[in-house]
Amino acid sequence: MTDLANYKNILTDLITKNRDRVDYLAIRLETSQGTSIMLRGDKIDTLSEGISTGGQVRACYKGGWGFATFNQLSTLPQRIEEAIAAARMVGDEETILAPIDPIQATCQLPFTGRDPRQVPLSEKKALCDHYNDILRRLSDQITTTTVRYGDSTQNIILATSEGTLIEQSWADLEMRFSATARNGDKVQTGRETTGSRRGYEDLMRLDEQVQGAGKRAVNALILPPVKGDRYTVVIDPVLTGLFVHEAFGHLSEADMLYENPDLLEVMSLGRTFGPESLQIFDGAAPQGHRGSYFYDDEGVPATTTQLIENGVMVGRLHSRETAGKLEEHPTGNARCLNYHYPPLVRMTNTWIERGNTPVKDLFLNIKEGVYAKNWLGGMTNGEMFTFSAGEAWMIRNGQIAEPVRDVTLSGNVFKTLANIEAIGDDFYWDESGGCGKGGQSGLAVGCGGPSLRINDVVIGGEAE
Known part of the structure; x- marks a missing residue:
């Protein structure tokens, strides 16, 4: 299920068949692709790439909501039945949803840099190793380091009983760094986190930021505590x-x-x-x-x-x-x-x-x-x-x-x-x-x- 646009007709047909049974019906279909890397000291804690596909059904009847998820499109009719049954079971008031105009649109948040899906896993791992080396070499007093990398690209189709049909996609990237320094019984930690929805390059020039996390941990060992x-x-x-x-x-x-x-x-x-x-x-x-x-x-x-x-x-x-x-x-x-x-x-x-x-x-x-x-x-x-x-x-x-x-x-x-x-x-x-x-x-x-x-x-x- 790589091209979600091929499934728009299936979603709209199912919405049409079932929309009169509830006050509101929505189906969200989603495919995502992502990478997760975590280095802890000199160990690789996580190194994975994955693709997932699934969706959700939301139904509202007399103010009561039903919700069901699925991983196979072939089970979607059953999940619609479950969501509608749940909504009708709990609904006993009035469905009040602020009105909006139905929208048909296809849109992607623009990249100004590289799509993370086009960056090899080995390159992402090398970037994490580079930042981890910066932290580990900074001082003998740094006893623990952690570097995390994550990216996720989501492509979503949303179809509703009011006529909305939207396809939307984006990528999100994030890196987290931490260093823990110890001197006797004194322990201090420095952290930095950064993220982007613009491109992979935003994570490539962080040497100074990473050093800052480590230096703060080490420097804090000799600083006086603030007086409360x-x-x-x-x-x-x-x-x-x-x-x-x-x-x-x-x-x-x-x-x-x-x-x-x-x-x-x-x-x-x-x-x-x-x-x-x-x-x-x-x-x-x-x-x-x-x-x-x-x-x-x-x-x-x-x-x-x-x-x-x-x-x-x-x-x-x-x-x-x-x-x-x-x-x-x-x-x-x-x-x-x-x-x-x-x-x-x-x-x-x-x-x-x-x-x-x-x-x-x-x-x-x-x-x-x-x-x-x-x-x-x-x-x-x-x-x-x-x-x-x-x-x-x-x-x-x-x-x-x-x-x-x-x-x-x-x-x-x-x-x-x-x-x-x-x-x-x-x-x-x-x-x-x-x-x-x-x-x-x-x-x-x-x-x-x-x-x-x-x-x-x-x-x-x-x-x-």
């Missing part, structure tokens, strides 16, 4: 992107809201969340990023949605169902990782718009603060967040001073947004994101933003 306290902080664009995605973006996903009245009240349109200079967006329409596409997995055209305008919440991210139930417009944010999963409301490319403050002025008049760059990891729980910075320095009397380690930033997202004092005039797109939700981990997203100055942030470290 509340500080005015300046964060770089990479941390800003992580913050806007993890801490605010997930709360903007409407499937988190419409069944949770308390959270819906908190995230109400018209509520002020930050200063007038704060503008937050999400959208797959900007091209060239890892969260970019032409149509979402319900056939809704990609858009750009403003979530925060002049500090006030003005938008939310929607599937057709959440948009219908909240009486808002669909935003093209229904996405699934692959055919094994139903679409959920997911972010695409999420960013804070650049501001007007020169970056050097963000540090002015800070008697004692923290400058944090990059990220090691993070987690959110509702409106609370905790992020670990990849590297950090103290700020003393408006100047960047000594480097420190073990810097974690935590707090309440709404209070933190309100405490933004200045927004830098720089901007950076971070294409390293792999988002997880509802068991679907590793969905490609983009994050962006400028440097930010934020007052009264809890910084964890060692207390005196």
Whole structure:
């Protein structure tokens, strides 16, 4: 099943035969080709190439959803029966889907570089070996290294009972690097991640980035820990992107809201969340990023949605169902990782718009603060967040001073947004994101933003 276009007639015929039995019926057919490589120290942990084919059926009847997956096209009639039977079994209300115009289209996200399918496995493995050698040779104190490479090319056909028939394809590439350094009982880790939907070349010139991960791990062994306290902080664009995605973006996903009245009240349109200079967006329409596409997995055209305008919440991210139930417009944010999963409301490319403050002025008049760059990891729980910075320095009397380690930033997202004092005039797109939700981990997203100055942030470290 290499040419999915040959199967459009089969899908539309099956839709026609069954569409009157439910309120909504959709069939997604998908073929994907990918590579996975993982090196751990001097060992090859994973080295594989694969092609997979399959699909999903979604049926909705009186508000109830049925879902079935298949790997052989010959079983599709049975899977349609299963999905319809499940939907009719659980449906007891009303199917509410925001209306969209049916679309017939064939589209491919454009490459500016090499298609990863045209790059031999041996060349990809050699690239991983090169980066692994950089990490392993950097210092005797580096005890563990990990290099991961992954690419996936997906070609999808979506047919629906409303007349939509879309063929869409894209490739996604990602590399992850980590180095762990040890000195006695002290252990520190440096990480870097990067990705692209533009071409294989984007992964070929990363020597400096890879060295940076290793050097941060080694240097952190001798750095003093930050003193835990509340500080005015300046964060770089990479941390800003992580913050806007993890801490605010997930709360903007409407499937988190419409069944949770308390959270819906908190995230109400018209509520002020930050200063007038704060503008937050999400959208797959900007091209060239890892969260970019032409149509979402319900056939809704990609858009750009403003979530925060002049500090006030003005938008939310929607599937057709959440948009219908909240009486808002669909935003093209229904996405699934692959055919094994139903679409959920997911972010695409999420960013804070650049501001007007020169970056050097963000540090002015800070008697004692923290400058944090990059990220090691993070987690959110509702409106609370905790992020670990990849590297950090103290700020003393408006100047960047000594480097420190073990810097974690935590707090309440709404209070933190309100405490933004200045927004830098720089901007950076971070294409390293792999988002997880509802068991679907590793969905490609983009994050962006400028440097930010934020007052009264809890910084964890060692207390005196």
